[in-house]
Amino acid sequence: MTLLLAILALVCLVPAVAAVLVRNLIHSALLFVLAWLGLAAFYLAVGAEFIAFAHALVYVGGVSMVVLFAVLLTRPGRESALPAPSAQRALGGLVAVSLVASMLGSSIFWTRLPSVEPTPPVPLRRLGELLAGPYLVALLLVGLILTVALIGGLLLAAPRRPSEGGDA
Amino acid sequence: MILAAAAPASPADAWLERAPLLLRDALTGWLPDALRPWVAALLSIATILGVFGLLFAYMTLAERKILGRIQNRPGPNRTGPFGLLQPFADAIKALTKEDIVPRAADQVLHFLAPVVLVALSLIGLAVIPFGRNLVAVELEASVLYFFAAGAATELSIFMAGWASRNKYSLLAAMRALAQLISYEVPLLLSMVPVVVVAGSLSTTGIVAAQGGWAAGVWPHWHALTPWGFSAFGVFMVAALAESNRSPFDLPEAESELIAGHLTEYSGFKYALFFMAEYLGMAALSAMGVTLFLGGWQAPLAVLEFIPSYVWFGMKLLLLLLGFIWIRATFPRLRIDQLTRLSWKFLVPLALVNLVNGGLWAVTSDWTGAAGVARWVVSALLVVVPFVVLGRSLTAGYGPRTYRYASP
Amino acid sequence: MLGKGLLQGLAVTAKNLVGSYHDPARYVTQEYPEVQPKLPEAYRNFPFLVSETADDPMGTLRCVACQICEKECPPQCIYIEKSKDKKPDATGKAQIYPAVFAIDTAVCMSCQICVEVCPFDAIKMDQEFAIAATDRFGGLLLNREQLAKPNAYYHQIHPTEAAEVDERLAAERRAAEEKARLAAAAKAAAPKPAVPAAAAAAAPGAARPAPAGSTAPAASAPVDSVPPPAPRPPSP
Numbered sequence: 099m100t101l102l103l104a105i106l107a108l109v110c111l112v113p114a115v116a117a118v119l120v121r122n123l124i125h126s127a128l129l130f131v132l133a134w135l136g137l138a139a140f141y142l143a144v145g146a147e148f149i150a151f152a153h154a155l156v157y158v159g160g161v162s163m164v165v166l167f168a169v170l171l172t173r174p175g176r177e178s179a180l181p182a183p184s185a186q187r188a189l190g191g192l193v194a195v196s197l198v199a200s201m202l203g204s205s206i207f208w209t210r211l212p213s214v215e216p217t218p219p220v221p222l223r224r225l226g227e228l229l230a231g232p233y234l235v236a237l238l239l240v241g242l243i244l245t246v247a248l249i250g251g252l253l254l255a256a257p258r259r260p261s262e263g264g265d266a
Numbered sequence: 267m268i269l270a271a272a273a274p275a276s277p278a279d280a281w282l283e284r285a286p287l288l289l290r291d292a293l294t295g296w297l298p299d300a301l302r303p304w305v306a307a308l309l310s311i312a313t314i315l316g317v318f319g320l321l322f323a324y325m326t327l328a329e330r331k332i333l334g335r336i337q338n339r340p341g342p343n344r345t346g347p348f349g350l351l352q353p354f355a356d357a358i359k360a361l362t363k364e365d366i367v368p369r370a371a372d373q374v375l376h377f378l379a380p381v382v383l384v385a386l387s388l389i390g391l392a393v394i395p396f397g398r399n400l401v402a403v404e405l406e407a408s409v410l411y412f413f414a415a416g417a418a419t420e421l422s423i424f425m426a427g428w429a430s431r432n433k434y435s436l437l438a439a440m441r442a443l444a445q446l447i448s449y450e451v452p453l454l455l456s457m458v459p460v461v462v463v464a465g466s467l468s469t470t471g472i473v474a475a476q477g478g479w480a481a482g483v484w485p486h487w488h489a490l491t492p493w494g495f496s497a498f499g500v501f502m503v504a505a506l507a508e509s510n511r512s513p514f515d516l517p518e519a520e521s522e523l524i525a526g527h528l529t530e531y532s533g534f535k536y537a538l539f540f541m542a543e544y545l546g547m548a549a550l551s552a553m554g555v556t557l558f559l560g561g562w563q564a565p566l567a568v569l570e571f572i573p574s575y576v577w578f579g580m581k582l583l584l585l586l587l588g589f590i591w592i593r594a595t596f597p598r599l600r601i602d603q604l605t606r607l608s609w610k611f612l613v614p615l616a617l618v619n620l621v622n623g624g625l626w627a628v629t630s631d632w633t634g635a636a637g638v639a640r641w642v643v644s645a646l647l648v649v650v651p652f653v654v655l656g657r658s659l660t661a662g663y664g665p666r667t668y669r670y671a672s673p
Numbered sequence: 674m675l676g677k678g679l680l681q682g683l684a685v686t687a688k689n690l691v692g693s694y695h696d697p698a699r700y701v702t703q704e705y706p707e708v709q710p711k712l713p714e715a716y717r718n719f720p721f722l723v724s725e726t727a728d729d730p731m732g733t734l735r736c737v738a739c740q741i742c743e744k745e746c747p748p749q750c751i752y753i754e755k756s757k758d759k760k761p762d763a764t765g766k767a768q769i770y771p772a773v774f775a776i777d778t779a780v781c782m783s784c785q786i787c788v789e790v791c792p793f794d795a796i797k798m799d800q801e802f803a804i805a806a807t808d809r810f811g812g813l814l815l816n817r818e819q820l821a822k823p824n825a826y827y828h829q830i831h832p833t834e835a836a837e838v839d840e841r842l843a844a845e846r847r848a849a850e851e852k853a854r855l856a857a858a859a860k861a862a863a864p865k866p867a868v869p870a871a872a873a874a875a876a877p878g879a880a881r882p883a884p885a886g887s888t889a890p891a892a893s894a895p896v897d898s899v900p901p902p903a904p905r906p907p908s909p
Contacts, residue, residue, distance in 0.1 A: 124428055125375075128375070128421075128425065131418075131421065138414075147405060147406050147407045147411075148406070148407045148410065148467070151407050151410035151411045151414045152407075152410060152414075154414035154415075154417075154418075155410060155413055155414040155417055155454075158414065158417060158418050158421065159413070159414060159416075159417025159418060159421075159446075159450060160417070160447075160450065162421060163420070163421070163424075163443050163446055163447050164447070166421075166424060166443060167440075167443050167444070167447070170436075170439075170440055170443075221406070222406050222407060222467055223465075332690065335689070335690050335693040335694075335700075336686045336689045336690045336693075337689070338689060338693055338699055338700055338701050338702065339700075339701075339702040340700075340702055340704070343704075591683065591686065591687070591690075592683075594686050594690075595679075595682045595683050595685070595686045596679070596682065652675070653674060653675075655675075656674060656675025656676070657675075659675060660675055
């Protein structure tokens with residue numbers, strides 16, 4: 099089990115790191131898809147079937163498409179930009195690594211796990227009842243936030259009047 | 267048939283019905299217990315590969331023959347009797363052709379795209395119940411699994427189009443993405459009421475929920491209820507778009523994009539794309555059968571002596587025939603018509619249908635006059651939105667007048 | 674209502690699918706190598722040389738190697754060599770014949786000009802369209818033996834036109850016989866040796882090209898005024 103988790107962690111982390119390092123935007127988007135798939139596999143490994151498939155469906159099927167669409171619709175030119183000076187890159191890397199390390203470290207050290215016994219996965223029906231019962235307000239709030247984001251996106255993307263002179 | 271007729275009351279015990287399982291047990295019975303599930307899994311993989319591989323081969327032939335007949339010509343009839351060896355001739359041709367990779371192409375992605383596409387088209391078949399107790403993998407959320415696997419197929423089409431470094435292929439990739447984003451929504455929305463009514467996310471549970479007959483003759487299939495009929499229609503239209511079939515074959519569009527993402531593929535990789543198209547079509551049709559047409563259930567109780575997997579196969583072939591028929595009939599949509607159809611027609615229809623399915627699930631214990639009212643309300647919830655949305659979709663697109671040609 | 678047109682379209686294709694199994698009007702394909710196409714009579718492709726009989730095609734070629742077609746051919750695909758000797762033609766008259774007659778079908782454009790200029794009805798248009806060969810030089814260069822086809826074949830492919838040609842040739846032959854008879858009678862009446870010799874020399878030209886109606890006055894006119902061979906108007 100530990101070996102499996104280690105392999106899955108590698109499947110998640112290697113593409114994620116590579117996605118940051120690769121200069122080709124499309125490649126990094128596809129590498130992110132791989133990382134998301136690894137995450138879904140991780141959920142599957144711990145028995146959270148529904149979350150795993152929902153994650154794969156939403157991220158691999160939906161979010162990845164939107165990311166790729168956005169990459170294709172933005173103007174090219176970034177790819178050919180000169181790499182930043184090495185000192186700057188090193189500084190950026192240092193900041194990123196320290197940030198991630200502090201966040202991970204704090205969450206690992208400060209979280210008190212109630213038990214180390216593996217809990218049986220929640221049955222799907224129970225999950226649905228929980229979502230439609232005690233967590234209904236949270237679910238609706240998430241939906242509201244997403245709707246607001248959608249409307250905001252529509253407003254941003256809506257064609258502007260020429261007098262405003264917006265540059266698409 | 268004699269054996270089946272002599273079998274005890276339950277059709278599940280009939281010899282023919284249990285033949286695949288008996289065969290599996292006979293093949294794996296002599297193995298040690300630890301190995302048995304693995305070998306059984308391998309056997310089911312090999313069976314699915316074999317059956318659907320052959321189905322793919324003969325679907326291509328059937329498609330060409332039927333298209334030919336519809337266009338007043340015989341179709342392929344030279345290779346073997348009635349052209350039955352044509353798929354193998356095609357396979358040999360595809361295998362022996364030169365594999366060309368453009369120099370500017372993204373070598374890795376160009377190679378990966380067809381492989382990933384075929385793999386993703388195949389894994390969806392794992393959760394389809396092909397017959398009573400005939401399902402390769404039993405999952406609690408198998409419907410979700412199926413759509414998660416299917417959603418990624420357009421990703422590989424995008425990969426193919428982008429990696430080719432060809433402007434037409436790139437256009438195809440863009441179209442594939444736009445099409446996927448548009449049609450994934452109605453596809454999933456049309457499936458939700460089924461899950462609500464059946465109360466299960468597993469394919470076997472959904473099929474089991476469609477067993478039995480109302481008044482002894484009317485099967486409890488979802489497609490035979492008003493909301494289910496509507497959902498089935500939306501599902502099949504979206505499935506057509508998801509599998510890039512005509513009239514939604516915009517990414518391929520041989521007449522405008524010189525086959526789009528397939529332009530830079532040749533030989534066996536091209537054959538893989540072809541295979542993935544048919545496998546995806548078969549998988550989505552199988553899902554349609556499972557969700558709406560009662561899966562492996564027989565339409566009448568007296569016909570239960572025919573094994574369940576035969577019923578499943580017949581329904582599957584019927585849907586595939588429908589795909590071919592539609593391909594032979596309708597011209598390709600334009601990209602704006604494609605997205606308009608999805609967002610302004612299918613999605614609202616599916617949303618209304620969601621309410622309809624919910625009502626159906628809540629009123630499941632109504633009988634007598636209330637039961638009739640339930641059917642009427644459900645039918646109204648299908649017909650009225652269809653007419654209203656259809657009006658708005660076709661508004662301003664009145665009948666075309668031909669000024670110079672007689673219609 | 675939305676969908677009506679779609680259903681109508683589906684009905685049309687379904688009718689075609691079912692109809693192709695029982696309605697010949699909905700299944701028009703001819704399976705070519707087994708079923709040869711019925712070509713319309715006016716169809717023409719590549720010329721051939723007409724011979725009177727099938728038994729001895731080389732001996733009964735109508736062609737007298739006058740080389741008019743060779744000169745008129747726009748793409749210059751005809752090559753003719755005259756024979757040194759003379760052979761009797763179908764009517765028994767001694768004629769020059771083509772020692773070599775070749776048409777390069779790789780060059781020929783099936784324009785029918787050779788047929789229109791031929792004063793002897795010796796070259797006609799064929800209906801052969803499958804002339805593929807494995808050797809593009811030798812295989813497509815048809816020689817005399819390959820080009821010669823009997824008059825019966827001509828009747829078979831262009832019946833109307835062949836009947837007209839036969840009728841015309843028969844009339845000309847009758848007129849020539851009539852003229853020969855008259856000439857013989859004239860010779861018997863005036864025993865001067867020069868005239869029959871001159872008539873015999875002019876005979877090849879006089880026998881065929883002149884229309885049937887103009888032959889009789891020509892016979893009575895001095896032999897030098899016989900009109901030269903003129904191309905006929907194209908056959909319908």
